[in-house]
Amino acid sequence: MSLLSTKHLLGINDITLDDINLIFKTADNFMEVINRPIKKVPSLRDITIANVFFENSTRTKISFELAEKRLSADVVNFSSSSSSVTKGETLIDTVNNILAMKVDMVVMRHPAPGAHQFLARHIDANIINAGDGTHEHPTQALLDAFSLRQKMGDLNGKKIVIVGDILHSRVALSNIYCLQRLGAKVRVCGPPTLLPKHISSLGVEVSHNLKESLTWCDAANMLRIQLERQEDKYFPSLREYSLQYGVTLPMLEKLDKEIVLMHPGPINRGVEITSEVADSEQSIILNQVENGVAIRMAVLYLLAGKAND
Amino acid sequence: MSKSYIIRDSTLVEIGNSLHLQKVDILIVDGTIVEISSKINADGKEVVGNNLYVSAGWVDLRCHLTDPGNEHKDSLENLLDSAAAGGFTSVVTLPHSEPPISDKSSVKYLTKSAENHVVNLLPTGVLSATENTENLAELYDMNNAGAVAFTNGDQAVSNGLLKKALLYTKPFGARVITHPSDKSLEQGGLVNESDVTVHTGLKTSSSLAEYLNISEQIEVARYCEASLHFSAISTEESVNLIRTAQSEGVKVTCDVAIANLCFSDQEVLSFDENFKIYPPLRSESDRQALIAGVNDGTIDAICSNHCPQNIESKQVEFDYAEYGSLALQQVYPWYLKHLSNDIELEKFIEVVTVKPSNFLGQESSSISKGMKANLTIFDKDKVWKFDSSNNKSTSNNSHEWNEELTGGIVAVFNNNLSNRY
Numbered sequence: 001m002s003l004l005s006t007k008h009l010l011g012i013n014d015i016t017l018d019d020i021n022l023i024f025k026t027a028d029n030f031m032e033v034i035n036r037p038i039k040k041v042p043s044l045r046d047i048t049i050a051n052v053f054f055e056n057s058t059r060t061k062i063s064f065e066l067a068e069k070r071l072s073a074d075v076v077n078f079s080s081s082s083s084s085v086t087k088g089e090t091l092i093d094t095v096n097n098i099l100a101m102k103v104d105m106v107v108m109r110h111p112a113p114g115a116h117q118f119l120a121r122h123i124d125a126n127i128i129n130a131g132d133g134t135h136e137h138p139t140q141a142l143l144d145a146f147s148l149r150q151k152m153g154d155l156n157g158k159k160i161v162i163v164g165d166i167l168h169s170r171v172a173l174s175n176i177y178c179l180q181r182l183g184a185k186v187r188v189c190g191p192p193t194l195l196p197k198h199i200s201s202l203g204v205e206v207s208h209n210l211k212e213s214l215t216w217c218d219a220a221n222m223l224r225i226q227l228e229r230q231e232d233k234y235f236p237s238l239r240e241y242s243l244q245y246g247v248t249l250p251m252l253e254k255l256d257k258e259i260v261l262m263h264p265g266p267i268n269r270g271v272e273i274t275s276e277v278a279d280s281e282q283s284i285i286l287n288q289v290e291n292g293v294a295i296r297m298a299v300l301y302l303l304a305g306k307a308n309d
Numbered sequence: 310m311s312k313s314y315i316i317r318d319s320t321l322v323e324i325g326n327s328l329h330l331q332k333v334d335i336l337i338v339d340g341t342i343v344e345i346s347s348k349i350n351a352d353g354k355e356v357v358g359n360n361l362y363v364s365a366g367w368v369d370l371r372c373h374l375t376d377p378g379n380e381h382k383d384s385l386e387n388l389l390d391s392a393a394a395g396g397f398t399s400v401v402t403l404p405h406s407e408p409p410i411s412d413k414s415s416v417k418y419l420t421k422s423a424e425n426h427v428v429n430l431l432p433t434g435v436l437s438a439t440e441n442t443e444n445l446a447e448l449y450d451m452n453n454a455g456a457v458a459f460t461n462g463d464q465a466v467s468n469g470l471l472k473k474a475l476l477y478t479k480p481f482g483a484r485v486i487t488h489p490s491d492k493s494l495e496q497g498g499l500v501n502e503s504d505v506t507v508h509t510g511l512k513t514s515s516s517l518a519e520y521l522n523i524s525e526q527i528e529v530a531r532y533c534e535a536s537l538h539f540s541a542i543s544t545e546e547s548v549n550l551i552r553t554a555q556s557e558g559v560k561v562t563c564d565v566a567i568a569n570l571c572f573s574d575q576e577v578l579s580f581d582e583n584f585k586i587y588p589p590l591r592s593e594s595d596r597q598a599l600i601a602g603v604n605d606g607t608i609d610a611i612c613s614n615h616c617p618q619n620i621e622s623k624q625v626e627f628d629y630a631e632y633g634s635l636a637l638q639q640v641y642p643w644y645l646k647h648l649s650n651d652i653e654l655e656k657f658i659e660v661v662t663v664k665p666s667n668f669l670g671q672e673s674s675s676i677s678k679g680m681k682a683n684l685t686i687f688d689k690d691k692v693w694k695f696d697s698s699n700n701k702s703t704s705n706n707s708h709e710w711n712e713e714l715t716g717g718i719v720a721v722f723n724n725n726l727s728n729r730y
Contacts, residue, residue: 112628114580135510201504
């Protein structure tokens with residue numbers, strides 16, 4: 001059995017192209033599994049996984065839980081909308097308490113960037129990052145690239161634009177690393193107040209012009225406006241944001257080619273994209289969700305293999 | 310009965326001294342240097358090492374004060390012991406204890422508590438009362454009680470308050486220190502804004518926040534025709550602005566924290582909370598500019614920026630960790646490991662002895678016969694472990710905890726007292 005080069009999945013920046021390709025290959029197999037009448041394999045029946053979510057999540061949490069259950073793992077869930085710090089218990093204590101119940105893997109979402117790196121220094125279990133603040137969301141990037149590859153084939157040389165709030169997004173950073181590893185050309189597009197000043201140092205193009213970026217790209221990943229992560233206002237109103245950076249059907253119809261539309265969800269309909277676009281043929285938003293389960297099964301399966309060594 | 314010590318076979322480092330960079334023995338009797346020569350035959354406790362150097366006692370212009378109020382992070386006694394073990398015989402403390410040092414009695418609490426210690430504690434007081442940050446604190450009274458300077462530490466100082474403070478303190482010659490930073494530009498950033506930290510997703514703070522405020526405060530100092538000291542500068546532009554202002558005759562001085570000279574923002578890629586310090590670690594180009602600023606004399610002093618934090622406030626996620634790192638005991642090992650190729654030993658000694666002493670208006674101690682012994686003796690080859698047996702602080706917030714360090718302090722002499730390690 002081939003395995004990943006790392007013990008944890010902390011971020012795409014920590015894994016190799018070989019790891020990504022292996023995850024995709026494994027996910028291809030699991031895609032077949034989850035489309036069977038009996039969508040379950042016994043691979044992780046000796047493994048207990050804790051889903052520890054310190055931030056609200058619907059689809060990521062369900063996706064991980066489904067992936068775990070389809071691999072026959074035992075699953076426990078811990079959710080807290082506030083961080084452990086505000087409750088007076090440290091992250092290490094919270095997770096160690098869970099591990100004391102003989103948990104093998106921890107899937108964690110946490111509002112603080114680097115929380116998983118911190119945890120990895122203090123506990124022994126495999127850790128999977130389900131989103132750490134404004135840093136990384138590796139499984140989202142993997143399922144995004146996997147979905148694009150399903151739709152467009154090899155991503156080498158393909159042009160992908162990531163639109164919106166890059167500054168507060170963990171999806172953007174992970175997507176940039178992942179797509180670049182796969183040979184795609186990446187551009188970010190958004191208002192200058194929502195782009196990190198040094199973002200071009202990652203080797204991405206920077207644009208503030210959505211229409212021109214749609215003409216340039218083969219696929220557009222429309223990020224969710226993270227109003228909950230903005231302490232200051234970075235633009236005057238959602239209406240004005242949408243006027244400049246929202247995708248409408250007439251805009252797509254004016255293009256001389258058909259581009260692929262993505263969104264990590266949940267969509268603010270009428271802000272990042274209109275309902276017509278979200279529900280159009282060009283949108284692969286629901287494919288992303290479906291593929292998310294297969295990708296997470298692949299990651300869990302490969303990392304658990306490492307844990308059993 | 311008299312106390313005698315002989316420092317053996319030690320290279321004397323003091324620019325201007327006729328014995329500069331010569332190997333000497335030094336005899337100290339009852340706190341006074343009574344003989345310096347190549348070989349002394351006398352009775353006394355011997356200070357020996359493998360590769361010894363001796364300089365005037367070191368002076369730190371910036372360390373954080375946790376007593377009163379946060380004794381669980383560090384006590385005053387432990388702070389002074391950390392200073393001594395790091396080679397410092399004088400330390401200037403920031404005023405933000407709880408409550409802050411804001412009146413005569415709190416200044417006296419510090420000076421009284423530090424009596425009979427080998428380290429001189431030189432307290433600063435706050436510039437402005439905490440309840441109204443635009444009103445001056447009782448600076449004259451605190452000055453008379455022994456406060457060596459006035460500062461609001463890392464808190465913002467408005468240009469209006471700074472102008473008042475610079476003008477008001479002129480008649481009694483008190484020093485004003487600021488750490489400039491425009492809080493509206495910092496926007497709560499935890500790390501430097503750069504092409505390195507863009508990988509972390511951490512909230513960033515642009516160097517613009519510091520140097521823009523420095524450029525404004527230089528103009529305030531120019532207008533008031535007053536002296537102003539910038540504490541813990543961290544950016545290339547800050548060095549350039551201060552260099553230019555100095556050449557134009559504006560009376561501005563500055564210091565830099567040892568960590569900002571030794572490390573760049575590359576360190577935060579590991580999310581090691583011990584590198585969450587303030588001011589934040591900047592880009593490599595900033596680090597190089599700071600080194601150049603020390604070498605060309607723009608920067609007057611290297612300070613420790615020593616900041617003890619208890620484990621509960623430090624061993625948490627980077628976002629939630631308090632700022633600060635221990636540094637007093639690491640200054641010399643860090644110099645050897647990270648700076649000795651770029652900053653000559655005699656320059657390093659100058660910026661931890663005579664130049665900060667001059668800033669404080671204190672007579673610089675001289676290593677010569679008949680002078681009071683205020684000395685730091687350090688061994689370039691000493692290898693020691695930074696662990697609970699050697700750490701003098703109550704806290705252990707250091708990225709080098711339990712690691713072996715090269716270069717150590719062997720003894721300090723001051724106030725007719727000595728500590729040996």
